[in-house]
Amino acid sequence: MFLIWSLSQPQNARYQDKLIQELRELPSDSLNEHGLPRLDVSDKCSYLDAVIKETLRLYAPLPATEPRSALTNTIIDSFQIPANTVAGMPPYVLHRNPTIF
Known part of the structure; x- marks a missing residue:
């Protein structure tokens, strides 16, 4: 649609x-x-x-946030993410990032 x-x-x-x-x-x-x-x-x-x-x-088929977590401490784009922290990014927002697309 x-x-x-x-x-x-x-x-x-x-x-x-x-x-x-x-x-x-x-x-x-x-x-x-x-x-x-x-x-x-x-x-x-x-x-x-x-x-x-x-x-x-x-218009991703799954527009909601897709939660993820890591078993160990992780650094993503200079941000420290503690182990077992649930993080996510909605595809709607990510797919409209002008620095990527």
């Missing part, structure tokens, strides 16, 4: 157009009886793959 919603936004029309172009360039023998790309063909559409992966990055 997030993919459909995202592509429907006016600011994303260029991505929708590029995706439509990729699908229109598929040979007719790669379509099923309903005019849709067969699964084996859609798996090879590189732009479609990129759109799906970017959507999953921005």
Whole structure:
């Protein structure tokens, strides 16, 4: 749903157009009886793959924090984390970090 919603936004029309172009360039023998790309063909559409992966990055299937703990004292990004401390980062926040993405 997030993919459909995202592509429907006016600011994303260029991505929708590029995706439509990729699908229109598929040979007719790669379509099923309903005019849709067969699964084996859609798996090879590189732009479609990129759109799906970017959507999953921005709208992770598990948007809640994924808690983790270490059995020993650990240093993460210069922060001392004591053993058995539960820590986590919500994918929604992490995946919008401009220094990484």
